[in-house]
Amino acid sequence: MGGPEIERLIFLFSKLPGFGPRSARRIVLSLLKHPQSRMIPLADALEQAAQKVKICSSCGNLDSNDPCQICSDSYRNHEVICVVETVGDLWALEKTEVFKGYYQVLGGTLSPLAGVGPEDLNLVSLFKRLERKEVKEIILALGATVDGVTTMHWLYDQLLPWHVKITKVGQGIPMGGSLEILDEGTLTAALTARRPA
Amino acid sequence: MGGPEIERLIFLFSKLPGFGPRSARRIVLSLLKHPQSRMIPLADALEQAAQKVKICSSCGNLDSNDPCQICSDSYRNHEVICVVETVGDLWALEKTEVFKGYYQVLGGTLSPLAGVGPEDLNLVSLFKRLERKEVKEIILALGATVDGVTTMHWLYDQLLPWHVKITKVGQGIPMGGSLEILDEGTLTAALTARRPA
Numbered sequence: 001m002g003g004p005e006i007e008r009l010i011f012l013f014s015k016l017p018g019f020g021p022r023s024a025r026r027i028v029l030s031l032l033k034h035p036q037s038r039m040i041p042l043a044d045a046l047e048q049a050a051q052k053v054k055i056c057s058s059c060g061n062l063d064s065n066d067p068c069q070i071c072s073d074s075y076r077n078h079e080v081i082c083v084v085e086t087v088g089d090l091w092a093l094e095k096t097e098v099f100k101g102y103y104q105v106l107g108g109t110l111s112p113l114a115g116v117g118p119e120d121l122n123l124v125s126l127f128k129r130l131e132r133k134e135v136k137e138i139i140l141a142l143g144a145t146v147d148g149v150t151t152m153h154w155l156y157d158q159l160l161p162w163h164v165k166i167t168k169v170g171q172g173i174p175m176g177g178s179l180e181i182l183d184e185g186t187l188t189a190a191l192t193a194r195r196p197a
Numbered sequence: 198m199g200g201p202e203i204e205r206l207i208f209l210f211s212k213l214p215g216f217g218p219r220s221a222r223r224i225v226l227s228l229l230k231h232p233q234s235r236m237i238p239l240a241d242a243l244e245q246a247a248q249k250v251k252i253c254s255s256c257g258n259l260d261s262n263d264p265c266q267i268c269s270d271s272y273r274n275h276e277v278i279c280v281v282e283t284v285g286d287l288w289a290l291e292k293t294e295v296f297k298g299y300y301q302v303l304g305g306t307l308s309p310l311a312g313v314g315p316e317d318l319n320l321v322s323l324f325k326r327l328e329r330k331e332v333k334e335i336i337l338a339l340g341a342t343v344d345g346v347t348t349m350h351w352l353y354d355q356l357l358p359w360h361v362k363i364t365k366v367g368q369g370i371p372m373g374g375s376l377e378i379l380d381e382g383t384l385t386a387a388l389t390a391r392r393p394a
Contacts (some may be wrong), residue, residue: 001288003261005246012239015229018220030214031243032250032259041248042209042241046228049202050236053229062229066202088226089199095322 001025006032014161051096058129060105060122062087077101079136081129085109085143093141101139102129103107109147110154119152130162137165144171144189198222203229212236232279255326257302260283267291267300274298276333278326280352282306282340290338299326306344307351315351334362341368341386347359 001007006028012023055061056068057059060136063069070076083095084090090103104126108116129135142148150166159166172190173182182190198204199276214309223391228236252258253265260266267273267287270342277298281287287300301323305313326332335356339345349365369380369387 001291002250002259002284003266005242005249005261006259007248009233009242012235013244015235016354018224023215025288026285027213027215028246029283029288031266032246032284035250036249038209038212038292039243043243043247045206045209046236046243048239049206049229050232050240052202053199053232062203062226086226087199087229088223091222091226094198104201167220171374 010195057091058125059103060087060107060125061090061103078134080124080139081128081135081137082125082139082141084141085148085151089141089143101137104129106142109142109145109151111128111147111150121151130159130164135162135164137167140145140166140168142168205217253303256286256287256300257304258287258323275331277336278323278325278332278334279336279338281338282345282348286338299336301326303339303348304341306339306348307384308344308347318348320355327356327361332359333363336362337363337365339365343383367383 001010008019009031010024010028013019013023013027016024018029020064031042052064054064054066056063056066056071056072058067059068060067063182064078064079065072067086075098080099080164081104082093082099083104083106084093084108085108087105090105093103106121106123110116110118110121139185140152140155156166170193172193173179173186179187198207206228207221207225210216210224211218213221223316228239237336237377249261251261252261253260253263255264255268256269258265259361262269267289274297278301279290279296279298280301280303282303284302287302290296290300299331301319303318303320305318307313307315309317335338337352338350339349353356353363367390368383369390370383376384
């Protein structure tokens with residue numbers, strides 16, 4: 001349909017997460033309506049980002065600079081490190097503008113089934129930072145999944161010898177959530193985590 | 198988040214149809230994991246397509262060649278032209294591999310509210326082809342929307358003086374559709390279009 005250039009573009013889009021051949025065709029068609037104002041800028045932006053963006057050697061974040069914007073911000077709280085699974089989780093937490101410490105991106109969770117072991121997690125730079133003896137608290141902000149909880153337990157054991165405060169993010173009813181539609185696991189966690197009103 | 202390159206890329210993705218800031222972040226994150234194998238090829242493909250793809254001067258299709266693959270295929274049936282609204286409609290029909298004539302892409306429908314008049318529709322090349330007196334049938338394959346039907350009626354009047362057979366695509370129950378969930382308009386059309394079983 002429309003020659004090799006269009007077909008290649010549709011193919012590449014159809015390989016992106018959340019895309020199939022139909023949605024890829026739709027997006028390519030909408031792009032082809034504005035070749036100069038949409039396609040060329042997008043091509044440039046992709047190339048620029050591919051060339052410039054690197055993994056922060058300190059925390060594992062993605063940024064055009066190494067160390068990343070967050071790690072090079074000396075106004076943040078050096079005493080707290082928040083451990084997250086992915087860069088997406090870090091970005092989501094940053095958007096809340098609540099946390100002002102530093103991060104550590106594991107790059108995944110322990111998963112025996114997927115063959116992910118401790119050596120696959122980005123932890124060396126965390127222990128390096130712990131050696132500087134500035135850190136007082138480590139927040140474990142991993143997902144409430146089987147692998148997330150397993151990783152949390154394992155990390156807890158690894159962090160014990162460092163004598164820092166180890167906390168984990170609260171579990172319970174999400175904002176706007178109605179009890180009726182929530183699963184039993186969440187409701188149990190919410191009941192267990194009850195506090196004085 | 199992550200510097201100007203990442204932010205620009207997220208912004209550009211978030212402007213694509215069906216995208217918002219969240220889905221744009223998700224796609225950019227997934228791309229950033231494979232800068233060389235995914236981002237650079239996608240950037241290249243976008244640039245190539247933006248440079249090469251043009252509008253077919255004969256039918257209005259998008260293709261790397263003008264006239265397009267379809268219009269330059271002399272094995273197709275010169276006697277039938279199928280009129281569609283968009284290039285997406287043309288591609289959808291081509292995928293069925295049922296129609297072997299030529300197409301005419303209007304580029305939209307008449308729409309007084311959106312300020313689209315007859316002069317905005319790609320019709321000149323249709324009348325040029327009619328002048329060659331080869332065409333025996335024009336199939337109106339426009340959407341069953343208010344604007345689609347209006348355009349169909351208007352086109353019918355324009356085509357009458359050319360003394361060609363004018364047909365429109367069948368209306369009724371879509372494949373796999375259950376009567377219960379279909380709207381009254383579709384059911385009425387299906388009843389009206391009934392044929393011997």
